Amino acid sequence: MIEFTDIRKAYGEDVVLGPVSGRIPAGGVTSLVGPNGAGKSTLLTIIGRLAEPTSGTVTVDGLDVHRAKSQDVARTLSILRQENHFTARVTVRELVSFGRFPHSRGRLTKQDLAHIDDALDFLHLGDLQHRYLDQLSGGQRQRAYVAMVLAQDTRYVLLDEPLNNLDMKHSVRMMSQLRRAADELGKTVVLIVHDINFAATYSDRIIALRDGRIAASDTVDAMMRAEVLSEVFDTPVQIHEVDGKRTAVYYR
Amino acid sequence: MSEKRLPAAATATAPIRKGLPVAARLAIAGGLAAASALAFLFLFIEGSFEFAFERRLTMLGTMTVVAFAQAVGTVVFQTITHNRILTPSIMGFDSVYILMQTLLVAVFGGGVLAVTDGMPKLITQTLLMVGFTMLLFGWLFSGRKGSIHVLLLVGVVLGLAFRSLSDFLQRLLSPSEYDVLSARLFGRLSSAEPGYLPLAGAVCLIVGVVVWQRRYRLDTLLLGRDAATNLGVAHKRELTVMLLLISLLIAMSTALAGPMTFFGFVTAMLAYQMSGTHRHIVVLPMAFLIGLITLAGGQFVMEHVFYASGMLTVVIEFLGGAIFLAHLLRKGTL
Structure with a gap:
């Protein structure tokens, strides 16, 4: 609550x-x-x-x-702001992997990878996972952000x-x-x-x-x-x- | 539209990119750095091997410290400021150093620089530079409106003020005193104080360990304050720690080899291009290696091809400035 x-x-x-x-x-x-x-x-x-x-x-x-x-x-809890500005050029999968940071502090375990795959699947991003964020449409990008907070579990x-x-x-x-x-x-x-x-x-x-x-x-x-x-x-x-x-x- | 699905084993590791894997890229950079260092150390020794070797070894030590400090300092600085064209010198670190040297000469005369060289001076100098950063930072972040951009702006303005004050004091010096001083204010790898090396090396090592432990946290900082906070990174604390470490690194580099503006920019920019990724686990060692290649390789070429051994830092700063301008014009934006 x-x-x-x-x-x-x-x-x-x-x-x-x-x-x-x-x-x-x-x-x-x-x-x-x-x-x-x-x-x-x-x-x-x-x-x-x-x-x-x-x-x-x-x-x-x-x-x-x-x-x-x-x-x-x-x-x-995880929170997603309306506007996101990143210095780095990251792929969808890299972005979603960041969601695991609170759990693994950057060293991804097998369990983390499973969570990342689940989050990508949940938002139907499997085919887009190696695209860079700036190569996506607004809707796809928004889905990628949501996948990141879902991967945070x-x-x-x-x-x-x-x-x-x-x-x-x-x-x-x-x-x-x-x-x-x-x-x-x-x-x-x-x-x-x-x-x-x-x-x-x-x-x-x-x-x-x-x-x-x-x-x-x-x-x-x-x-x-x-x-x-x-x-x-x-x-x-x-x-x-x-x-x-x-x-x-x-x-x- | 859709990219080819990659086998699970491949997707499980780093994202797939065109070109060489990062390990190979790092290995190549490492090989080149080792080759530059060895060539600089052993080739074309005339006369006493021991004399030349010892001198070159000291110089290589200086280069290692300077390359490390400038490369790591700049990469981390760019990460926390979210800007790929800044270098720590924008904060006025260098101008603090210049002002200190100028004040010493103006007050005590030209002989003072040589007399006071030593550990106490290095430590005082470092403490002053670190203290300056912390003061600036603490003051700005105690307020509610503290932001990294205000911090940078104040750094720029204070840097300018210190530089103008130094310029004014330098006008008052006699030509011979000015000559002694100006030798200090240009980068000078060959005449670095060997007594400074152990301390500078130790500081770099400690800072290196702390930064390395935070390499993944640095990655999250690239996502910006809000996203990093969401991921459980104490943003303000990380910023404070990183700025403290950067000021330590730059103080060491400046004490050894004088102020440098564009060297860090060049190493960081090349490191990002050569790494093909933003991850600090790759970019940090890559930047250090590129810095070392530039210094050791550059010195080797300057000594044995152009017979102008004292000019390396000037050339690097000149070329670095040119690359900086070209980069700005090509990008067309800050």
Whole structure:
């Protein structure tokens, strides 16, 4: 379970987040949604200990992520940022191999190689494994990054907008792969999604942020209501049933 | 579209690339380095073998230390700054050294350099240079906005300030004192102080061991701060340790052979091209070997082909600067 208590992030006088508290139970997919500047990324990077909160604590399975040894945290949770800039020119397989670093500190064992192959297979990257990242399309590259965090084999996987730059087809594939990771591999997936319908279709829970606060947090069914979403996104949202699924319509 | 699937045994090891495997590349570089060193040591000895051999052995020791310090220092520096064209001299290490020498001459006169040469001076000099880095680093990283780029920028500005101050002081010197000083400020492999070698060698050895232990961690730093942190690497601590080690290496190299700007850049750039990989387990030894080939081979050629034995570092810096410019123009970007 991820538990964050009184998390606050401020730059000088500007409070961009919090204080917020909450829990994300183990297992399943949880989506963070909200308008731009709501603090979604800030919250996710603080949970993933890439940013220090101004105050407050985050524990993951009882481990204080900002105090514990970085290596121990890296075996419990993995986090992927939206933009990745690498100095080195690496192949897909090399990138995915980096995911094993917290376990083997660079010396790959047989077990590591098995994990790398599994992660590549899981995201259908077998044929691309010897390509360099700069020879891939945006969608393929995004899959390679996700394969790296899956190879890290942590119980918790945090992803900052994994659908960024993906077209319809690849977005659907990415989401169903993440759903499979939760169902088949038992991962706890926490991700930021912009499209509320993607969040509704593939997640178990939705946490909505607005103005640095948690505006609402509940199961998908409870969240997919016109008054809740209109309030969160500050824009009129209608809910229609499409094939028995609640779908948000907000284009006008 | 899809690349040919390789047999499992091949994919299990390093990624497959065109050309020679890295072990062969390293072996070739090692062979060339050994050949350069042996040629430099034994060929064309005229007169007393013992005299020439001892002198050449000292010089080879100096070259080894300088090649090691500059090559390893530059590769690691480029890794932590995420930039393949920087060298540690951008941090103003060299200008600290130049300012110290200039101040000594300006205050105590030209004779002081020869009189004060020795262990205490080497240690003081090293401590000052390392202290300068740590001060800069500690100050910048204690603040919330500390970033490696701000650090570099402050390093550049301070380096310029020290250099200008040195220039000003040098104008005030008498011509003979200036002459003594300027001999110190050019690279000088042949007249390096032999007494410095044991300490410099030991420092390089210790730094080498520490860096080698962190070779895989250095690889993760290539992915950037966030990705490295995700993989469980304490980014800030690694940066501090690495900068400390780099300042030690550069202090040793500078004390032995004077300031060098482009030598490290050339060795690192060639090392990346020759290795065909970014992995430090290959690039670090490759850079050292290339540095040694450049120095020992270069000195051999300078002595016996061009009869200009004292000019090697000047030539290397000149060619290095030219390569640097060519590289910049070809890439068209920093």
